[in-house]
Amino acid sequence: MAEMDPCSIGPGPAGLLPPSAASCGVVLPRKGEGLVEGRIVGEQAALEVMARELLTRKHPTVFPGPLVLWDWRDGVSPKAAAVLELAEEIPGVQIIPMPDYRPIYPKIDPEAVINPCHPNLTIWHNKIEVCVFVGVHCHYANITLRMIRAGTNCYTVTLCHSAGHEDSMASLPFCGAEQVRALTGTIRRLKRQGLRPLHGEARGIRLTGAQQAVQEGLVWQHGDGA
């Protein structure tokens, strides 16, 4: 089990039912600031850390939530486009959606979806060591992030439309399309400056087995192959 300073919010596993970051004294950033591992930093510094982690950890994955997946009001499309643009810049990236918050029983397909009730299953199965949450309602994101910190070694990045998340390792509050593009820009700059991404120069978003099967019109049964 990873040992950590009570106020340092790093990748886990932190063990069953870790105290919430807020109860450990971590406070939310204000507009123009970011949160990195429990500390408030400037927005640019937070973007720098996010970009670096996304490029250098295994199996980076974007988890878009309902607020960005569904075109439910004006302003969603530009943000959705910005998220896709961000994903395109991260070599080896996958996109696994969280389309809603329904409990999924009797069995979740971790290559098709991430569910707030058991996000660890998707992270374990796909061996994800860094992820970005974007467009998830905060009350679900908070519990999801804590569960991920409790049971996995995944580095969580949140691009929050509201006040940010204490329980993620790097969080940016009040994120619209502009802030998402700023992260994309930071990733491009780091690559130009010579940072070599862990997953090489591969471009394009990698489909999961389940997504490939759906695209090819096959019936996907998790565990049995398509």
Added chain:
Amino acid sequence: MALRTLQVAPGFMRFMPKEYQDLVENGPFGRQVKLSDVGTFKEILEEHPMCEGCAMAFFIRLALMGLPNPEHTIMVGTAGCGRMALSQAAIPFVYGNYCDTNGVATGLKRGLAIRFPEQDKDVVVMAGDGGIADIGFSQVMHSWFRKEKFTTVMLDNEVYGNTGGQESGMTCRGTMVKMAPRGKQFDKIDMLGLARTAGVAYIARLTPANPSRVVSTIRKAVLVARKIGPSYVQVYTSCNIEYSIPADKVLDDARQVEKERYGYLEIVSEEAGAYLESVAAEGGEGR
């Protein structure tokens, strides 16, 4: 805004699970589907963790087909078997505390009317006999007295099936269940009579033995609640585990119970009847 909440943002469709792609492309949203169309559209409820042969799960599946506008409907439920299926349905579900479903539904309905004055939003409470007639009794009655415009559906399995077989107010007199070994000492609560006394505009009693009647009854109940006043549907949904009914005999049991003591009954107020006739005349009835 109507169906915008059901459109996938540009570029994301290929990452969506098949189930969601089907819901977007073939779901019952924004159009009228009939019971005879089953198999040609993506249903609101498919997978669920309820017991094999469960009449309640079958009823819920049919009832969801009966919703006139599922894209503008919110379900409210509480502890019990029904919520296990309802919470997995592809429409919003609010889990009320045991006892406060009709209070929650009241707030929701009133709030939605303020937030969306141009769009009818339907609220449907669907809970068990314990949730409606025992623990939630007070709030159910008061919502009826206040003439709150939403539908209350009782999934009457005549027992607390989810917790091992305690008698409920809706268990029949003399019935022995696992945790009521002496047999129930009192009569089944007459919720239909109470609904009538409270002035509920549309009241129905039925079993899932006739699927098309389930669909049309739910539709009528929701339409009446939308415009006229409270509606109440009481449906016999046997617990085949607690009453030891073989899974393949559940519908036979429903037919038998319907014949003996749970026959189809509809009590419609004058105003509700006139409204339903006007809807039918406009071609909006008969799904």
